[in-house]
Amino acid sequence: MNHAPATAGRLLRDLHEVGRDRRRGGYTRFAYGPAERELREWFAAEAARRSMDTETDRNGILWAWIPGPGGSCEQAVVTGSHLDSVPGGGEFDGPLGVASAFAAVDLLNTRGLTPRRALAVVAFPEEEGGRFGQACLGSRLMTGAMDPGRALALRDADGIPLAEAMAGAGVDPRHVGRDDEAVARIGAFVELHVEQGRGLVDRGRPVAVGSSIIGHGLWRLTVTGQGNHAGATRMTDRRDPMVAAGAVVVAVRDVARTVRDARATVGRIEPTPGGTNVIASRVDVWLDIRHPDDAVVPMLVAAVTERARSLAAAEGCEVTLVEESYGGSVRLDRRLRDRVAAVLPDAPHLDAGAGHDAGVLAEVVPVSMLFTRNPTGISHAPQEQVEDADAQAGAAALADVLADLLSGPVPAAAVVSSPNSRPAQCAQPTDRRTDPGRSMDT
């Protein structure tokens, strides 16, 4: 090892000022925006410091490799998370998993482990959907769960298409889409994440093993009325979609309260045209709905829509509903979970209420998750927190899990491999690859 080992807390301190949002508080690190690109540059530098080769794949996913014996990347053990954030989010959601991965690599190096297979650290783009509205976009493109044409047509709030944002970060959008070769390299994926609730605080433990990820969907409900003058229009003559939208927000909460374990949130509402002295002509209301039972989610959506239609009709308005994204509940690979539980016998098992790239990958490869304690229990907000000692306990737990997977068999039976795929290579052919060092200068 040609560098001093780093702790997860020390690595994160280098990122402390990147993407700070003075207006909202916390951090705004949108995919392919300036802050996330700085984090991608940091990723490449940390990989280089550990003599790991970095590649940016067809879907903008960063990979840093330590090849296995003979340079093989078959059945690699892969770990990492994402670098992007929600608007005004916390410091740890995403970067903690990547920093812990590099800290775990250092711990493995100090132990002098002789691995039987390759190890890769990854960072997925647009996990939060904060910029283009589609959560887990990078992993969904890679596994084929997201249509590339639909993805490339997505635009951010400023009207910039995904294709343009990717090109600006040095990723060629012409090659976006299902990537069986990249998936075939993964023998097992382990994602460490800051806990987004109070499970570990309540149990007084620093690290947990994930058992499932609950289903998560995003819908856009549009209320249409009649735009008009705020002063000249009598109260009796109005068809005001904002009034209907306000009632819908309350109805969303009321519907969710009637169903055990349901979560329903309106966190974003956008009136058009959005003038202070203008009755809006339409209001877009984004609904985030989650439930551990996949059969319950459509019932919740139907109940909300029915209430919204009648509330809108009472104001002379109409409602349309569009599904923006949906991923069902995921039970993480049992054999891998048993392996991880044997390595970390004292760690409690928790369900994840949030969506993760791990949930997308769980459809095609064995996946496990670890959670690091968050003393505030708050996430997607500036108050998200991780103590240095807990961050390092998480990195050490991750190193233990990686060491076990690197030196023993991986649960290979569940691995999907395309009949047409070539033998796994650590880096993909150069014509489909981007040099992250160069891309950062664009």
Ligand SMILES: [Zn+2]
């Ligand atoms: Zn996250």
